[in-house]
Amino acid sequence: MELTLLGTGAPAGLPRPGCTCAGCATAVGADARAATALLVDGVLLLDLTPGPALAAARAGRTLHGVRQVLLSHPHDGPAREVPAGLPAPVRVPDGRELALLDGHRVRAVALDTPGTGYEITGPDGERLLYLPPGAAPAGLVGPFGGTARETGSGRGTAASPAPYAPYALVVLDVLGRPDALARLRAAGAVGPTTDVLAVHVDHDVPPGSELRRRLAAAGARTVPDGTTLLVGDYRAVPDLPRRTLVLGGARSGKSVEAERRLAAFPDVLYVATGGTRDGDAEWASRVAAHRERRPASWRTVETRDLAPLLTEPDAPPILIDCLSLWLTDAMDRVGAWDDERWRSGTARRALADRVGELVAAFRAATRTVVAVGNEVGSGVVPATASGRRFRDELGRLNAAVAAECEHVLLVTAGTALPLRG
CATH class of the missing domain: 3.60.15.10 (Ribonuclease Z/Hydroxyacylglutathione hydrolase-like)
Incomplete structure (x- = not known):
């Protein structure tokens, strides 16, 4: 025909x-x-x-x-x-x-x-x-x-x-x-x-x-x-990449880009790593806006336990938004915000273990994965030691996850720039 x-x-x-x-x-x-x-x-x-x-x-x-x-x-x-x-x-x-x-x-x-x-x-x-x-x-x-x-x-x-x-x-x-x-x-x-x-x-x-x-x-x-x-x-x-990392600054359009990449696929699992914040109306408004944007057929789960989801076999596509909030939670759990614990190496080693587990899960993932992360290395230098620590660790996390992804995008002013793939 x-x-x-x-x-x-x-x-x-x-x-x-x-x-x-x-x-x-x-x-x-x-x-x-x-x-x-x-x-x-x-x-x-x-x-x-x-x-x-x-x-x-x-x-x-x-x-x-x-x-x-x-x-x-x-x-x-x-x-x-x-x-x-x-x-x-x-x-x-x-x-x-x-x-x-x-x-x-x-x-x-x-x-x-x-x-x-x-x-x-x-x-x-x-x-x-x-x-x-x-x-x-x-x-x-x-x-x-x-x-x-x-x-x-x-x-x-x-x-x-x-x-x-x-x-x-x-x-x-x-x-x-x-x-x-x-x-x-x-x-x-x-x-x-x-x-x-x-x-x-x-x-x-x-x-x-x-x-x-x-x-x-x-x-x-x-x-x-x-x-x-x-x-x-x-x-x-067209060969669809199994793992994609979408990076961008605040309000750059990175989440919209990530959602758009999976809009033509069924049964997507949307993983929100931010959790809830009691009494924060502005945060609740942000979460609601994200939910309204997603296709009705998508499922949503709120968790920071990403490794089991990434390595689940024969599973539908997954969208993780975002790695920055995952890192915030990981630093909370190991006490990495405390200067003394960080200097002693206890929190540093515990955080490295958590990051290593996450990166290994990205490497082992067989399902389609799109992950979102903030790119903060080009912004203002934080005024506190803990702020600079977060910036540095987020940069390292982004680099480690990017190394395991076939496709990496940088979104700025709503425009996606392919960095790999």
Whole structure:
């Protein structure tokens, strides 16, 4: 099955008309994108991009053989252009199937927003899933279940559920709805070999390297308008690092970056190392803001006992926020704030043992880990000996954990700078 992407952008395109944002200003050349539209084997057209006939010609394709035009989402902009000779665009009712004369089968997938997703099976048996912008599946059922179907371009029968097998290709709004990708992974519809393609690309993420970096962290990629792909053709899926350390200063965006890296994965365990602080309303407000930001499917545990969690076998991804608060607790427990105990070496050795245990757990971790830490070495020199001690020990802890991570990021002013990986 051959797929040509006539457009890969958001419904308004990229750059958006009249928009002066940085993302639109840099969306030039290959980074400019028309509204998303997919041409399947020259016979099936999903959605309409502006000037579809010209877009097809630029891609070296023609619309003369199109037998079915399907729409996936409401359209609030200018009237769609339907080239002469094309069938009238339609939307298939949720759960219904179409069987085309050339052997393609299409099933309409219900969504949690207005619109329709489409599962397409080609004559060769390869399967792809296409979701419209801002949408996720409302209920995940299996692929075609073997019921009788009518042949035609506007009628069909209801689909029977069957166990999910991973799609060869999934085309969706990865940046706008990473939770949709997480749901598909949880259902088994996206597996290790599924090619995940991001479309409906908007101006929220600067094009170029930053766009590619964010998509790679989700196990996805994007392609320019006019690209043709063979569904099921082998392509190396972006290699996801097992361990990532995200460093940054206060309000740098490090926690947001860490959460974003796992937003497209199901069953994430969020480990909060800060604990609770009785009577501190400002701290409670900070904790609440973090909780509201996390996907509803994530689990949260408050603990500083990280080693058992890191080394748990066959476990889902874990996000640790943050190592700085873990170190604060560790120094509390060994009395490292006391100058005399520190000078005597008792607290120093006890803290080194705790840090060594944590670093060894990072080394032994087999689950996906994203850890957050404060970078304090570039700030003001603390006025007290204990403050300088914390700064020094945090620097050593960050360096030791970073040495065990495949990917290290420094976040400043909301911008992630890869230091390794």
